[in-house]
Amino acid sequence: MGPVLAGVLQLLALIAALALAYVPLGTYMARVYSSDKHWRVEKWIYKGIGANPNTEMRWPAYLRGVLAFSAVSVVFLYLLQRLQGHLPGSLGFKAIDPDQAFNTAVSFVTNTNWQSYYGEQAMGHVVQTAGLAVQNFVSAAVGIAVAVALVRGFARSRTGELGNFWSDLVRGVTRILLPLSVVAAIVLVACGAIQNFSGIHEVGQFMGGHQQWNGGAVASQEAIKEIGTNGGGYFNANSAHPFENPTPFTNLFEIFLLLVIPFALTRTFGIMVGSIKQGYAILATMATIWVGFIALMMWTEFAHHGPALQIAGGAMEGKETRIGVGASSIFAVSTTLTSTGAVDSFHSSFTGLGGGITMLGMQLGEIAPGGTGSGLYGMLVMAIIAVFIAGLMVGRTPEYLGKKIGTREIKFAACYILITPALVLIFTAAAMALPTPGNSMTNSGAHGFSEILYAYTSAANNNGSAFAGLNADTQWFNSTLGLAMVLGRFLPMVFVLALAGSLAEQKPVPATAGTLRTEKPLFTGLLVGAILIITGLTYFPALALGPLAEGLAS
Secondary structure (H helix, E strand, C coil): CHHHHHHHHHHHHHHHHHHHHHHHHHHHHHHHHHHCCHHHHHHHHHHHCHHHHHCEEEEEEHHHHHHHHHHHHHHHHHHHHHHHHHCCCCCCCCCCHHHHHHHHHHCCCCCCCCCCCCCCHHCHHHHHHHHHHHHHHHHHHHHHHHHHHHHHHHCCCCCEEECCCCHHHHHHHHHHHHHHHHHHHHHHHHHEEEECCCEEEEEEEECCEEEEEEEECCCHEEEEEEHHHCCCCCCCCCCHHHCCCCCCHHHHHHHHHHHHHHHHHHHHHHHHHCCHHHHHHHHHHHHHHHHHHHHHHHHHHHCCCCCHHHHHCCCCCCCCCCCCHHHHHHHHHHHHCCCCCCCCCCCHHHHHHHHHHHHHHHCCCCCCCCCCCCHHHHHEEEEEEEHHHHHHHHHCCCCCCCCECCCCCCHHHHHHHHHHHHHHHHHHHHHHCCHHHHHEEECCCCHHHHHHHHHHHHHHHHCCCCCCEEECCHHHHHHHHHHHHHHHHHHHHHHHHHHHHHHHHHCCCCCCCCCCCCHHHHHHHHHHHHHHHHHHHHHHHHHHHHHHHHHHCC
8 A cells, every 4th residue: 555545544534533423522512511500520619619600701701710710720830840849759850940831831721732841851740740731621621611602602692691611611621521531541551652650760772871761641641632632742752752652543543632622613513503504614614624734735745856755655754654644744734723733743844835834724723623612713703704704795794693793893803813923923023033042943044934933823823833943942932932822822812702792792683685694615615715815825925935935945
């Protein structure tokens, strides 16, 4: 079997698995967020945090809950790292430096999971499990909660109430993320991923020296890392490490895990707004972009420009031989079109155009299918923009799901789509203009520029993957990337929740002969075009200086 055919067959198997999980998981999540009953363990949690899960919240109160919880999480994780040297199970590692502790705390709380450190050489068992793994659960649950609040904004009328943040947060963890992670972790352990609390031990000689490895609760963290579209690896090699991703099967399984909730949330959306077809329209948009990007990536990586690449079956630099070009391409596209950030290959070693595809996937807003929750609300904001454009074309007030898209709503949507590009381009320009940040680049020219552009794209979009080659463990990058993560996570949430509150206050508008049918393929095509033109062209000048210049020159 040739490598191209193997890659195509893996893609088809992945699509089949996602299709099988779509209806049951999407329906189950709709029931989770529509139920008025609380599990006993959930009642204990509410009592412990002093929250009343039955109190409905308007969008300012819901936002305060999101920000307060996230702020406390940042402080807790920061202190845990700073006190690591005094904690049991630290494996002898010292406390994390202040700037790196800030960067890491912000990174995991914002679901970014950017890592400017070597995991196996910096973090002990307590920080990994009680700190980083816990944030993998709750940061993902926050994203789903905000998405559900926006869906309720479409589903409800003549009320500003969007549900209860604390109830949505707890249910996301106890009823969705935790059960799925337990099952996934068992599968990974059965396939060879490690799960222990062993210390550091020598494994033999390596190039004249001693090689050491430490164990850890790797499988359990790997499971929620993918399911929650987090991405932080237990080891520096991330999902390219055999302890995290032992076989080609686990590689495909991990891709499935990082995609299954974002895709299934479109059915949850359709059920909650009372129209399954609307969910399918959003799903079709996501799937079209995802499959298109994979096809482009495979084409660039399988392009044979010489005998060496022909013998290897593609551009094998930076890729694991047990995984191959095809599966690496699927993983790279899936991880950058979601907010996962996990990698099974090094994107810096991809072809120039291949590296550009990974960047563009993040720059589109990671909405195909996007992160847990963030992908859905990002796509719904783009749907509002597309409906508004269509309204301008025919000269009538745009409507979406029975709600008028007026001046207030379009301002919220416009602010949402402008925040992230502004962060990426401003920080990238500052890093290139100042003399010190450029010293962190391993490469010069177009590829060196791509290293910095990728870093800020990853941070502001809360992805967390790295282009490699950039020494990001400096005060400048730890601070500015941390700031980009915070602003890129929470400023969009402000406008999403404000938009949800505005929509929920409206009364439904009956459909007429002139209403745009947003469940039809025509709207899907319009939405895909709006995404590629509005968000994609925003970054075109920067992409032209980096990956496009490199790709065209090769």
